[in-house]
Amino acid sequence: MSKTIEELKSLSTQVRRDILRMVNAVNSGHPGGSLGCTEYFAALYGKVMNYQLPFTMEGKNEDLFFLSNGHISPVFYSILARFGFFEVSELATFRKLGTRLQGHPTTHDHLPGVRIASGSLGQGLSVAIGAAVAKKMDKDDSLVYVLQGDGELQEGQNWEAFMFAAAKKVDNIITTIDYNGRQIDGDTEDVLDLGNLHAKLEAFGWVVLEEKNGNDLEAVIAILERAKTETGKGKPVAIMLHTEMGFGVDYMMGSHAWHGKAPNAEQLENALGQLTLDEVTDY
Amino acid sequence: MKYKVLDNKDTRSGFGAGLAELADTHPNVVALCADLIGSLKMEKFIEKAPERFIQVGIAEANMIGIAAGLTINGKIPFTGTFANFSTSRVYDQIRQSVAYSNKNVKICASHAGLTLGEDGATHQVLEDIGMMKMLPGMTVINTCDYNQTKAATLAIADFDGPVYLRFGRPVVPVFIPEDMPFEIGKGILLQEGTDVTIVATGHLVWESLLAAEELEKEGISCEVINIHTIKPLDEEIILKSVQKTGKIVTAEEHNYIGGLGESVAGMLSRKHPTKQEFVAVNDTFGESATPAELMKKYEIDAEAVVKAVKRVIAR
Numbered sequence: 001m002s003k004t005i006e007e008l009k010s011l012s013t014q015v016r017r018d019i020l021r022m023v024n025a026v027n028s029g030h031p032g033g034s035l036g037c038t039e040y041f042a043a044l045y046g047k048v049m050n051y052q053l054p055f056t057m058e059g060k061n062e063d064l065f066f067l068s069n070g071h072i073s074p075v076f077y078s079i080l081a082r083f084g085f086f087e088v089s090e091l092a093t094f095r096k097l098g099t100r101l102q103g104h105p106t107t108h109d110h111l112p113g114v115r116i117a118s119g120s121l122g123q124g125l126s127v128a129i130g131a132a133v134a135k136k137m138d139k140d141d142s143l144v145y146v147l148q149g150d151g152e153l154q155e156g157q158n159w160e161a162f163m164f165a166a167a168k169k170v171d172n173i174i175t176t177i178d179y180n181g182r183q184i185d186g187d188t189e190d191v192l193d194l195g196n197l198h199a200k201l202e203a204f205g206w207v208v209l210e211e212k213n214g215n216d217l218e219a220v221i222a223i224l225e226r227a228k229t230e231t232g233k234g235k236p237v238a239i240m241l242h243t244e245m246g247f248g249v250d251y252m253m254g255s256h257a258w259h260g261k262a263p264n265a266e267q268l269e270n271a272l273g274q275l276t277l278d279e280v281t282d283y
Numbered sequence: 284m285k286y287k288v289l290d291n292k293d294t295r296s297g298f299g300a301g302l303a304e305l306a307d308t309h310p311n312v313v314a315l316c317a318d319l320i321g322s323l324k325m326e327k328f329i330e331k332a333p334e335r336f337i338q339v340g341i342a343e344a345n346m347i348g349i350a351a352g353l354t355i356n357g358k359i360p361f362t363g364t365f366a367n368f369s370t371s372r373v374y375d376q377i378r379q380s381v382a383y384s385n386k387n388v389k390i391c392a393s394h395a396g397l398t399l400g401e402d403g404a405t406h407q408v409l410e411d412i413g414m415m416k417m418l419p420g421m422t423v424i425n426t427c428d429y430n431q432t433k434a435a436t437l438a439i440a441d442f443d444g445p446v447y448l449r450f451g452r453p454v455v456p457v458f459i460p461e462d463m464p465f466e467i468g469k470g471i472l473l474q475e476g477t478d479v480t481i482v483a484t485g486h487l488v489w490e491s492l493l494a495a496e497e498l499e500k501e502g503i504s505c506e507v508i509n510i511h512t513i514k515p516l517d518e519e520i521i522l523k524s525v526q527k528t529g530k531i532v533t534a535e536e537h538n539y540i541g542g543l544g545e546s547v548a549g550m551l552s553r554k555h556p557t558k559q560e561f562v563a564v565n566d567t568f569g570e571s572a573t574p575a576e577l578m579k580k581y582e583i584d585a586e587a588v589v590k591a592v593k594r595v596i597a598r
Contacts, residue, residue, distance in 0.1 A: 058356045066352075107384045115355055117384040120375050126345045127380055130352020130360075133337065137313070138356065157376070160345035168337075 008046040009217055011082060012038045016248045016275050017282055018078035018091055023262035026095040029103065032258040033149065034075035036180050036215065036243040040147065041079040043220040048228070049145060055085055055112035063142045064131050066116055068124020069149035069178065070104040071260065077101050080113035081283075091283045122155025124148060125175060129165050132173040143231060146175040151183030154192050159204070165236040166205025174227045176239040179214070182256035198240060207237045214243035249274055284496045285474060290429070290457040294450035294486075295393040297429035299324025301436025302361060302391075306331035309440050313353055316363045317343050322452075323363035323393050347373045350388045351380040359440055360388050366395035366449055367408035374414055381445050382418040389439050390415075391448045395425070396536035397564065397581055398486055398574035399452040407569035413541020415447040416514040422467060423514040425449040425535070425543075427488035429457045431511060434465035442467055449485065451536075453574040456489050470517035472524075476506035479592050480524040480531045484510050484543050487534035487562065487583060494588035505592060513543050518550050525557045530598075532560045532591045536583055539563035558598050560591040 003011065015038050023029035045051070049063040067076050074094065081088045086100075093099035100109040104119025116127045125146055132144040152158070165173060177197070185191045194200075201208045207230045211223040223239055230237045245259065246252025249271040252263075263271055305312045306328045314328050315337045329336045339346040343364055350360035362369065369392035370377070381388045397407050416423045422444060426432040432450045439446045463471070473488070474495055483491040488509045495505035506524050510517060525531050531551070533544035544561040551557045564581050578584040 060356055064355070116351060116386075117379050120379045123344075123348050123376055123380050126348020126376075127352040129345075130349035131355045132352070133349065134313075134353045134356045134358050137334065137358070140356075157344040157348065160340075160342035161348065164339060164342065164345055164349070167340075 003046050005218060008042045010277055011046065012042045012217060013275050013277050014281060015042065015075060015078045015082060017272055017280065019074040020249070020263060020268055020271050021282060022074045022078070022091055022094040024265070024268040025092070027262050028095060029074055029262055030071040030260045031074065031262065032245040032252060032256070033069065033072040033178060033180065035247050035249060035252065036245045037072055037075050037147065037178050038247070039215050039217045039220045040176060040178070040241060041075055043217060043224055044145060045079050045083045047221050048224040050142060053084055057115060059115070060138070061140055061142055063145060064115065065145045066124045066128040066131070067105060067118055067147050069121065069147065069152055070118030073101070073103065073105050076105060085113040086111065088283045121149070121152035122157045125158055125161040128173060128175070129161055129170055132170050135172055141172070143228065144173045146173065148175055148177050150177055150179045150181065150194060151188055151191070153177065153194055153197070162201065162204040162206065169234050170236050171232055171234050174224070174231065174237045174239065176241050178243055179240045180243045180245045182245045182259065184256065184259050186256055201238050205235060207235045208240065209237065210240045212242045214241040215247045284492060286458040286492055288456040288458055291454050292429040292457050293452060293454050294426055294429055294432040295322070295452060296324050297426070297432030298391055298393065298436050298448070298450055299327060301433040303327035303331060304437060305440050306335070309359065311357055311359045312440055313337065313358045313360045314363065315339055315346050315350055315360055317341055317346050317368065319364050322365070323391070325363055343368045343373045344376050347376040347388070348380050351384060351386040354386040354388060361391050362388065363391050363393070365406055366392035366411050367406055370411040370414050370447070371408060378418060382421050385420060386445060387443055389446045389448060393450055394452045395449045396451060396485065397569045397577040397583070398536060400574045400577065401571050403571040404568040409538040409564050409569065410541060411449060412513055412537050412543065416546065420445060421514065422446045422512065424467065424512050425485040426511055427485055427509055428455060428459050430459040430461050430463070431465065434463070435511065438465045438467055451486060455486055458489060458492070468512045468515045468517060470520040471509040471511070472506070472520060473509050474505070474507040476504040476528070478504045478528055478530070479595060480506045480508065480521070480528045481534060481588065481592065482508045482510050482521060482531060482543070482547055483534040484513060485536050487536055487588070490585040491534050491588050493585035494592065497585065497589055498592055503592060503596065510543060513546055516546050516550060518554065521547060521550070522555055525551065525555055530558050530595045532562060532588060532595055534562035534583070534588050537563055538566055540566055558595050560595040562587050562591050
């Protein structure tokens with residue numbers, strides 16, 4: 001579990017290669033948000049979260065993670081494989097008939113590392129709060145982490161959940177909002193502006209941290225570690241993590257175009273050429 | 284009639300009594316409510332196990348999600364609100380976070396059907412059985428009286444998997460013996476007969492027994508079966524009966540589309556095609572009135588069952 005920063009940076013590059021190869025192989029899936037959240041996942045699984053292997057659904061006395069924006073499954077699957085939840089070779093089955101690596105994550109096929117189905121947006125925070133409440137009932141002082149998209153905050157259920165967690169002092173939860181400002185139809189501010197999200201979350205009673213460099217691994221680790229120090233003080237904790245959709249591949253950055261589109265063979269080759277490593281370990 | 288009125292109580296109180304018992308016997312049971320503690324009769328559970336009660340406020344979607352999350356380390360959450368807000372309002376949350384994720388959530392729904400009465404159609408869900416039975420892996424139960432509702436509440440705590448438990452608001456006869464075992468997925472042969480099979484669920488079970496008594500006076504012998512578990516359906520008890528009677532009437536407080544009647548018809552069409560009449564609401568919304576007035580107007584009472592039996596005999 002314990003890797004150096006350099007190792008985690010290399011791993012992030014490998015994860016990006018996995019993401020692009022996975023979506024290219026089936027000509028579908030969501031590379032943009034996956035690439036943007038790679039540092040978050042590398043930090044979480046590489047440094048921040050205390051988890052146990054082999055995976056158990058119950059997760060007693062270990063930290064839990066819930067992915068609410070399930071469409072970024074490529075990065076989730078690659079990270080789980082690279083951290084030993086299942087064989088890396090299984091990444092080749094992504095979105096193919098009979099796979100455990102469904103288009104959106106599910107518990108249906110018992111894929112290690114997944115505790116809830118997600119994909120229909122806006123549900124993950126509620127589920128994570130339930131898990132966090134259960135931990136409190138059991139006097140289990142480990143933490144619950146959540147990742148949410150910024151676009152999915154347009155779903156009203158999130159605001160029920162934000163209200164609940166603050167009112168009931170669910171202070172063992174850290175949600176991270178992938179604040180990339182983009183969604184399928186365009187920039188979030190054009191589709192349905194979230195307004196002053198920081199102020200809104202604070203007004204809902206959350207501790208709100210913000211990190212402008214969400215694709216800087218060390219900065220992501222630092223903000224997550226800081227978030228940990230804010231737990232246990234009576235308030236739930238949110239991180240607005242500014243990321244760049246498509247980060248690491250020049251032609252994918254700066255637009256929402258690659259939210260849910262796979263690169264073709266030529267584009268893949270170009271992208272992989274930008275993601276070089278001393279030792280490539282493609283599946 | 285073999286069954287006597289033991290008492291008059293609402294089925295929701297049976298749920299409340301069962302839940303209170305679970306507070307003592309099942310340390311993993313957690314109750315959640317969306318601002319309807321009194322309506323769901325959850326007070327006794329809260330009194331006994333306040334640390335295992337979660338008031339979520341008027342936020343049903345969040346309640347279903349929290350319940351799904353609670354199951355992960357082994358809690359057995361029972362959510363409580365009206366049937367309408369337990370199903371149609373939160374269908375996608377149930378579909379993804381509970382059914383598809385196979386979480387051990389017990390969705391407990393009061394005020395089902397028309398008989399909540401005066402609140403009117405906004406609260407009278409008549410589509411919930413259909414919605415819930417269409418979800419893969421969902422067990423669907425509709426109980427008929429106080430004792431059966433209490434027994435079902437206890438039984439689902441020991442059953443691993445998502446359950447929809449449907450019950451109601453009005454005070455109705457208690458006639459199921461307190462010690463009658465409740466077996467999920469097993470129908471109950473309440474009364475043997477030879478001419479027509481009546482398969483009933485929920486509040487229509489008592490109405491069907493009254494109808495059978497009435498028909499007996501006219502020389503028509505009805506076999507009355509209580510199907511409390513609509514999914515999985517006890518095919519065997521129904522097939523055995525229709526092989527004898529050759530005719531069937533289904534009776535329920537639900538739209539005829541998507542309800543028990545359709546489940547029975549679908550099964551019989553595949554295994555033993557049988558003439559069938561439906562006692563159910565005829566694809567319409569309800570309205571404000573007393574439960575008895577509504578049951579009469581929408582033809583889901585004993586009189587309607589009598590008529591349906593005569594129709595099926597005449598065919």
